[in-house]
Amino acid sequence: MRERQPAVNVSFDGVEYEGLLGESVLECARRNGVAIPSLCFLEGLTVWGGCRICVVEVAEGHRLRPACATQVAADMEIKIETPRLRAYRKSVLELLFAEGNHVCAVCVSNGNCELQDMAVHCGMDHVRYDYQSPAREVDASHPKYVFDPNRCILCTRCVRVCDEIEGAHVWDIRHRGQQAELITEMNKPWGESLSCTWCGKCVAVCPTGSLAYQGSAIGEMEHDPVMIKRLAVARNRGEWLDPKGVS
Amino acid sequence: MSDTTTRRVVEASNRQQGDHPSGDNRFELVDKHLKRARYEQDQLIETLHVAQDVFGYLSEDILIYVARALRLPPSMVYGVATFYHLFTFEPPGDHSCTVCTGTACFVKGADAIVQGVSDAYSVPTGETSADGSLTLKTARCLGSCGLAPVVVLDGSVLSHQNAESTLELVGTAVGGEG
Ligand code: SF4
Ligand code: SF4
Ligand code: FES
Ligand code: FES
Numbered sequence: 001m002r003e004r005q006p007a008v009n010v011s012f013d014g015v016e017y018e019g020l021l022g023e024s025v026l027e028c029a030r031r032n033g034v035a036i037p038s039l040c041f042l043e044g045l046t047v048w049g050g051c052r053i054c055v056v057e058v059a060e061g062h063r064l065r066p067a068c069a070t071q072v073a074a075d076m077e078i079k080i081e082t083p084r085l086r087a088y089r090k091s092v093l094e095l096l097f098a099e100g101n102h103v104c105a106v107c108v109s110n111g112n113c114e115l116q117d118m119a120v121h122c123g124m125d126h127v128r129y130d131y132q133s134p135a136r137e138v139d140a141s142h143p144k145y146v147f148d149p150n151r152c153i154l155c156t157r158c159v160r161v162c163d164e165i166e167g168a169h170v171w172d173i174r175h176r177g178q179q180a181e182l183i184t185e186m187n188k189p190w191g192e193s194l195s196c197t198w199c200g201k202c203v204a205v206c207p208t209g210s211l212a213y214q215g216s217a218i219g220e221m222e223h224d225p226v227m228i229k230r231l232a233v234a235r236n237r238g239e240w241l242d243p244k245g246v247s
Numbered sequence: 248m249s250d251t252t253t254r255r256v257v258e259a260s261n262r263q264q265g266d267h268p269s270g271d272n273r274f275e276l277v278d279k280h281l282k283r284a285r286y287e288q289d290q291l292i293e294t295l296h297v298a299q300d301v302f303g304y305l306s307e308d309i310l311i312y313v314a315r316a317l318r319l320p321p322s323m324v325y326g327v328a329t330f331y332h333l334f335t336f337e338p339p340g341d342h343s344c345t346v347c348t349g350t351a352c353f354v355k356g357a358d359a360i361v362q363g364v365s366d367a368y369s370v371p372t373g374e375t376s377a378d379g380s381l382t383l384k385t386a387r388c389l390g391s392c393g394l395a396p397v398v399v400l401d402g403s404v405l406s407h408q409n410a411e412s413t414l415e416l417v418g419t420a421v422g423g424e425g
Pocket of ligand 4: 347348349350351389391396
């Protein structure tokens, strides 16, 4: 049994819930069945706080906070569905779509994509920014998997799962800002990597069509991010094969 | 895995034992720093600085060497090194020309100087010409705005430059070598 953390009152959009000290606003919301959109967050991995899809307003001064990287506090008043936040989420999504080459119609993850689902959920129906249309080469050197940087949103789920769960740390990000991109080892083709164990965890957690199995046809690639949650639950709580631990 | 990769990794591991088969004693300067830093992983950036001072740039071999010495994953070392503009990954040219593109110099026409040198030596900004003779860089405000536009050629500061005057001086420097 895990130790029970002290409980406090919090509210989401004016409705009161019980928060536990030490948990994040996002965890608290999910535990209480309140929806907050998220992308880079994945239960079982450390918090990255990079995508900013999960921004919420915290009452004092309507400050914007990433829900995944903000701790719950006593009497916290949290807003999720305000016009301002809806607009921000849309902007973040539009920037992501404008930044890479997200041509859903020919993507292996069409129909099974967290980015696509998020766009639908947030009502993002057009992009107001100029498409950057960067020239990015697909890396198909790995015998089992393909990395298509055109679909990468730099959520670092793959970096974290490979480092924290598999222990191989094959992936990382090079450069910064607009030039930032995912690399394996010393920027070598993935297939030449000495550290990759072919475990497929990075492929399982990718929210987009960026990491996929070799030979996947359009719309065929289904990811399994919940696998990591199952692993985390098993390891941290010693609960294997427990369907209750898994949403 | 390619043969080159294997060879590099093997070479790097040999070197780590203090035996530099490349015969490159410069690695000993890096080792000296590493020892002083007690091989602490948070000394990565410092170590990269030392290595760049010693070698002039950070080659893949050097990065692998540092990664192994500090017991860090190569992708992390590569990621950290490329995050900072201060590190370079190509050997510098025989001569270097840095044009200040800070506000004062920009207003006074630094752009034309960059363009002029870039065209004359077919070298994109931040890179080295194909024959290895010249590296062209830009910098943000060198703190001598009174002398704008400022160019630094092989370490000496040139004041009140324009494209023609810079090209002449670069020509003398590069040509002077024959
Ligand atoms: S397959 Fe496994 S070891 Fe290889 S990069 Fe992906 S997570 Fe890392
Ligand atoms: S490849 Fe996928 S999991 Fe990795 S950073 Fe890109 S979008 Fe995220
Ligand atoms: S989910 Fe919180 S910043 Fe990405
Ligand atoms: S702007 Fe060039 S020296 Fe200040």
